[in-house]
Amino acid sequence: MFTFPQELIREPIIYTLSHQFKVVTNIRRADVSEDKGWVVLELEGEDKEIEQGIAWVTSKGVRVDPVIGDIVEG
Amino acid sequence: MSYARALRCRKCGREYPVQPLSLCDFCLSPLDVSYDYKAMARVLSREKLAGGPLSMWRYRDMLPVEGKEVDIGTGFTPLVKADNLGRELGLDQLYIKNDCLNPTYSFKDRVVSVAVTKAQEFGFDTVACASTGNLAASVAAHATKANMKAYVFVPSGIELGKLVGTAIYNPVLVTVDGSYDDVNRLCAGLAQRYNWGFININLRPYYAEGSKTLGYETAEQLGWRAPDCVVAPAASGLLFTRIWKGLDELSMLGLIEPVNTHMYLTQAAGSSPIVNAFQAGTLHVHPVEPDTIAKSIAIGNPADGYYALRVARQSGGGACAVTDEELIAGMKLLAQTEGIFAEAAGGVVVAGLKRLAASGVIKRNELTVAFITGAGPKTQEIVSDIVQPFTVQPSLESFEEVLGTRV
Numbered sequence: 507m508f509t510f511p512q513e514l515i516r517e518p519i520i521y522t523l524s525h526q527f528k529v530v531t532n533i534r535r536a537d538v539s540e541d542k543g544w545v546v547l548e549l550e551g552e553d554k555e556i557e558q559g560i561a562w563v564t565s566k567g568v569r570v571d572p573v574i575g576d577i578v579e580g
Numbered sequence: 581m582s583y584a585r586a587l588r589c590r591k592c593g594r595e596y597p598v599q600p601l602s603l604c605d606f607c608l609s610p611l612d613v614s615y616d617y618k619a620m621a622r623v624l625s626r627e628k629l630a631g632g633p634l635s636m637w638r639y640r641d642m643l644p645v646e647g648k649e650v651d652i653g654t655g656f657t658p659l660v661k662a663d664n665l666g667r668e669l670g671l672d673q674l675y676i677k678n679d680c681l682n683p684t685y686s687f688k689d690r691v692v693s694v695a696v697t698k699a700q701e702f703g704f705d706t707v708a709c710a711s712t713g714n715l716a717a718s719v720a721a722h723a724t725k726a727n728m729k730a731y732v733f734v735p736s737g738i739e740l741g742k743l744v745g746t747a748i749y750n751p752v753l754v755t756v757d758g759s760y761d762d763v764n765r766l767c768a769g770l771a772q773r774y775n776w777g778f779i780n781i782n783l784r785p786y787y788a789e790g791s792k793t794l795g796y797e798t799a800e801q802l803g804w805r806a807p808d809c810v811v812a813p814a815a816s817g818l819l820f821t822r823i824w825k826g827l828d829e830l831s832m833l834g835l836i837e838p839v840n841t842h843m844y845l846t847q848a849a850g851s852s853p854i855v856n857a858f859q860a861g862t863l864h865v866h867p868v869e870p871d872t873i874a875k876s877i878a879i880g881n882p883a884d885g886y887y888a889l890r891v892a893r894q895s896g897g898g899a900c901a902v903t904d905e906e907l908i909a910g911m912k913l914l915a916q917t918e919g920i921f922a923e924a925a926g927g928v929v930v931a932g933l934k935r936l937a938a939s940g941v942i943k944r945n946e947l948t949v950a951f952i953t954g955a956g957p958k959t960q961e962i963v964s965d966i967v968q969p970f971t972v973q974p975s976l977e978s979f980e981e982v983l984g985t986r987v
Contacts, residue, residue: 507881509867509881534606534608535591535607535608537864542864542866546608548608553769569867569881570765571761571764571867571881572765572768573603
């Protein structure tokens with residue numbers, strides 16, 4: 507899941523991710539408005555490309571969390 | 581026998597057969613266990629439940645398991661009337677549900693007992709989890725009981741007490757050089773690659789059900805009634821939703837009156853995304869970067885945040901966040917009034933309870949249950965300043981000199 511801060515809502519992050527890295531993106535759920543946005547998407551590709559892609563997305567300021575369950579801390 | 585009939589998507593309602601699966605293939609939303617409540621109601625009665633073992637497994641018919649449970653003696657923990665703490669806070673009917681007294685000292689034993697039982701049913705020979713302490717210890721302990729292998733993943737730098745408390749059961753203990761988020765990300769990848777029963781990933785729908793027993797026990801111990809108010813901590817929010825679900829199921833099955841319990845959720849201010857959303861009046865939970873000493877509930881992106889929010893709102897309850905100073909004071913207050921040494925999450929609950937009582941949100945005569953979910957000794961360093969002994973020589977004179985005036 508990508509969670510976008512307000513200042514990145516208008517940036518084509520997902521488009522750029524799939525063009526800059528060999529990663530196929532497939533959006534499954536999303537809620538994007540003027541002031542907040544989250545997108546649940548599948549990423550397909552080689553592990554290394556996905557890792558680098560996620561690192562780039564994170565470096566842009568987007569929060570990335572896996573959607574396979576949270577850490578059950580404690 | 582299990583009355584679980586399917587896994588059902590929370591969002592789109594699609595159903596799947598009972599299997600190790602946690603997300604809907606279509607919309608990637610979480611799956612919940614769906615029960616045949618009609619059939620369940622036919623076999624359940626207060627008498628039958630009361631005649632069961634003195635553990636969480638007295639409620640076996642309401643849990644999604646078929647075969648023999650993997651149990652190291654979890655549940656049916658004390659519900660104590662907290663007269664001293666109640667007096668301090670101005671609450672006449674305050675109870676503490678003390679889950680410190682589970683085998684690995686936290687409520688995690690409930691959820692893991694169900695998950696490992698299910699893992700065994702599914703034929704896994706290995707279970708795994710990502711954790712910062714309590715879950716890891718419980719998984720390691722239960723794996724031992726089930727003669728299964730366990731891989732537990734923790735961030736490097738967690739408290740020694742938690743490391744020892746996990747390693748003692750001899751799992752494969754892996755420390756990951758990174759944050760909690762990094763451990764989680766790694767485990768998500770591992771779950772795809774290895775055929776392991778990942779407690780909080782592919783076994784999550786079953787694991788989640790274990791927490792309902794907190795609601796069941798509380799109602800039974802109160803004489804088959806729901807409390808007026810519940811105060812509980814929230815990390816992912818899952819426990820909070822399942823306490824509610826447990827009470828709701830009892831009512832649906834005709835075992836208690838309709839539930840009118842106000843659910844209050846507490847978090848540490850340094851990691852309070854659910855409280856933030858509640859106070860902002862929104863249903864959207866913005867993730868945060870956790871920064872609190874209450875590490876066991878420091879989840880920045882709570883998977884069940886939205887659902888926990890809904891429970892708090894729909895029950896006419898609330899949410900409050902407390903500072904690290906307040907939670908430490910809460911830990912000390914609980915120990916020094918009721919003799920219960922809880923971990924930081926327990927301090928959060930007591931501090932939250934104090935605020936809610938002081939502001940009149942929770943009324944003096946309301947029957948209130950505060951859920952204490954884990955024991956203090958594993959993270960004792962956060963209250964180590966409490967140790968201020970008097971030092972004497974081994975003589976009566978020395979004692980008189982140092983303490984004479986106090987006695």
